[in-house]
Amino acid sequence: MAYEALYTRGRPKTLSQLIGQEHIANALTRAISNERLSHAYLLVGTRGTGKTSTARLLSKAMNCERVHEAQLSGRPLDKKEVPCNKCESCKNFDSSPDNVEFDAASNRSVEDVTRLLSTAYLAPLRSRVKTFIIDEVHMLSFEAVNSILKLIEEPPPNVAFFLATTELNKVPMTIRSRCQVLNFRLIPQTTIATYIQTLARRLKVDLHEDAAKKIARLAEGSMRDALTYLDQCYAMADKEITLDDVNETLGLISNESLDEIIAAVKMRDRTATGNGLVKAFRSGLAANVIAESLITHLRDIEFENLGTNEKDFPEFDRMIEALRKATGEMNGSGIPDIILEMTLMKLAAPAQNFTVSTPIVKAQTSATVSNLDEGKKIFYDVTNSSEGKVYYPILKNAAVTSFSDGVLTLTFKSKTFASLFEGDKKDVEQIFERIAGRAIKISSDVNPNMPPPILNGMGEPERSNLAEAMSVFNTSDVTKINDD
Numbered sequence: 001m002a003y004e005a006l007y008t009r010g011r012p013k014t015l016s017q018l019i020g021q022e023h024i025a026n027a028l029t030r031a032i033s034n035e036r037l038s039h040a041y042l043l044v045g046t047r048g049t050g051k052t053s054t055a056r057l058l059s060k061a062m063n064c065e066r067v068h069e070a071q072l073s074g075r076p077l078d079k080k081e082v083p084c085n086k087c088e089s090c091k092n093f094d095s096s097p098d099n100v101e102f103d104a105a106s107n108r109s110v111e112d113v114t115r116l117l118s119t120a121y122l123a124p125l126r127s128r129v130k131t132f133i134i135d136e137v138h139m140l141s142f143e144a145v146n147s148i149l150k151l152i153e154e155p156p157p158n159v160a161f162f163l164a165t166t167e168l169n170k171v172p173m174t175i176r177s178r179c180q181v182l183n184f185r186l187i188p189q190t191t192i193a194t195y196i197q198t199l200a201r202r203l204k205v206d207l208h209e210d211a212a213k214k215i216a217r218l219a220e221g222s223m224r225d226a227l228t229y230l231d232q233c234y235a236m237a238d239k240e241i242t243l244d245d246v247n248e249t250l251g252l253i254s255n256e257s258l259d260e261i262i263a264a265v266k267m268r269d270r271t272a273t274g275n276g277l278v279k280a281f282r283s284g285l286a287a288n289v290i291a292e293s294l295i296t297h298l299r300d301i302e303f304e305n306l307g308t309n310e311k312d313f314p315e316f317d318r319m320i321e322a323l324r325k326a327t328g329e330m331n332g333s334g335i336p337d338i339i340l341e342m343t344l345m346k347l348a349a350p351a352q353n354f355t356v357s358t359p360i361v362k363a364q365t366s367a368t369v370s371n372l373d374e375g376k377k378i379f380y381d382v383t384n385s386s387e388g389k390v391y392y393p394i395l396k397n398a399a400v401t402s403f404s405d406g407v408l409t410l411t412f413k414s415k416t417f418a419s420l421f422e423g424d425k426k427d428v429e430q431i432f433e434r435i436a437g438r439a440i441k442i443s444s445d446v447n448p449n450m451p452p453p454i455l456n457g458m459g460e461p462e463r464s465n466l467a468e469a470m471s472v473f474n475t476s477d478v479t480k481i482n483d484d
Contacts, residue, residue: 006234007227010199011053016079018057019195019223020187021050025079027182028054032061033070033077038180040152040161042137044168045184048222052135054182055162057082059099059131062160063089068128089127098127105136110143117148121156130159137163138170145172152178186221189213195223196230206240214246217296253285258297265348266315267448269414273348277341287336291327291343295320322347375403378436379410387431394421395428401445408432411445418446 012018015025031037041058043051061067065087070077083090093099102116117132124130134140140148152161152175163179165171193209193216200207207230215233219226233241233249247254257280264272280290298316305313326343330336379400382388388395395410397417402409412418421428421444432440 005228006199006231007048007224010223010227012050012057013085014080015054015057015061015082018050018054020191021054021184024054024182024184028058028061029077029079029082032067032082035071037062037160039155039159040179041163042168042171042176042179042181043162043164043184044166044181046166046186046221048219048224048226049184049187050223051164051182051184052133054184055133055164056093059129059133059160059162060085060090060093062129062131063093063096063098063127065089092126096126098124098130099133100131101133101135103135104144105139108140108144110141110147113140113144113147117151120151120159124158128158131162132160133162133164135164136166137175138165138167145175149174149178187219187223188221189216189219192216192219192221192223192226196226199227200230200234200241203234204239205234205237208240208242210243211241211246214243214252218250218252251285251289253280253283253290253293255297257283258294261294261344262298262301262319265319265344266312267413268348269416270345270348271416272414273344274341275416277344281337287340288327288330291323291330291340295323295327298323319347371403372400375408376400378403378432378440379408382428382432382435385431385435387434391424391428391431394424398444406439407441407443409443409445411447413446413448415446418444 015029018025037058041055043055045051060083064083066084067077067082070081085091089096100116100119107113107116120130120132122130134148148161151159155161161179163171163175168176168181193212196215197207197209197212200212211233215226215229218229229246229250230241233246236249237245244254246252257276261273261276261280264276277290281287298320302310302313302316322343326339329339333339379395383392383395394417397414398410398412398421400408401411410421412421425442425444429440429442432442
């Protein structure tokens with residue numbers, strides 16, 4: 001026997017199994033119990049919310065023998081027994097000639113509709129009610145709509161119509177006014193996640209909670225989409241489905257990769273940002289997928305931190321707005337990768353912020369200041385020398401934070417630059433020794449919270465004048481000198 005897709009196996013068998021549409025299930029159960037069913041229903045909602053499944057359930061219930069017996073006896077019905085799925089009418093429903101299903105998306109001409117409805121005036125062959133389920137009714141041509149209008153307005157006895165659509169605005173008002181409208185809601189993510197975890201247990205697969213939530217978010221309120229995604233992951237799974245399995249199977253970027261890019265942007269580290277983006281591209285992800293994933297992840301971070309003292313909300317908002325604009329520019333563009341790269345580079349570019357690497361504290365001892373100043377002078381002499389300029393792209397990202405006993409400590413804000421420096425450390429130490437005239441060992445450190453050094457690239461006497469001015473005003477922010 002051929003494998004049956006989960007979205008067909010997961011279809012509801014009774015109104016009680018209609019997930020996320022309890023308001024419709026309750027209303028229809030009461031209408032069936034009280035024999036107040038209409039001859040025409042218009043089922044409205046986005047894809048995968050249960051419109052066609054509900055039409056089939058209602059069509060089956062209209063002909064269910066046990067439902068009919070309960071109506072005759074006046075016994076209230078429960079959602080679990082509508083329909084019963086045990087009587088002959090329910091068992092033969094799929095093969096019944098009295099149940100007609102029609103796809104208006106592929107049969108939209110007036111000839112198609114006329115041929116379909118030509119049997120509407122004939123009495124049912126086996127059932128009490130002949131039912132017509134027309135899917136995507138908004139796709140019908142103007143003439144085709146007019147051909148069914150008269151039938152719905154003055155229906156033959158024992159005939160019922162179920163019209164399903166995803167775009168209510170395209171259905172003529174003349175049709176809408178003659179039908180009872182059932183509005184299907186988007187199914188909440190928590191409801192979808194809970195259901196697919198239950199279904200996974202029936203399949204003897206452990207679906208991790210975070211993986212279920214990821215699938216539910218991707219489904220965007222559609223249970224059918226969620227079951228399709230689960231089916232893809234189930235086909236590749238062994239005994240469990242993890243978040244990594246979902247990302248790999250569905251071609252998504254992991255939360256760890258997203259966090260890496262976001263952290264790099266927050267730290268104003270363009271190199272780390274670029275590395276994170278290159279890693280995402282190497283995994284085969286499209287630029288728009290990465291951008292949309294970043295927006296969604298940033299949104300999740302904000303909502304998870306609502307009510308807390310999170311200080312990065314403005315930063316997250318800035319990223320979301322820039323990425324949202326970039327996503328719009330990518331549509332129809334031949335260079336979506338470059339658009340995303342430049343957007344993230346601009347977000348990660350350091351703002352014009354003149355702050356020294358270490359605050360100036362008056363209480364420093366003269367020996368400490370003297371050593372640190374001496375270390376800085378040696379460092380600047382090296383970076384301005386012809387030999388040191390070779391390593392300037394790396395050294396410009398460092399600040400001298402200590403110089404004692406011939407050991408010079410360089411602090412980097414990024415692990416990336418610190419790693420690059422370690423690769424050239426011996427060569428750099430030789431240059432320091434030649435410039436300073438004595439042996440100097442260099443130690444590297446990483447401090448993500450370190451402001452970008454500003455005096456590194458300045459020559460004399462500008463560097464000394466600026467440092468003296470900052471000392472006079474007792475500030476580490478040059479912009480405050482102008483304010484004062």
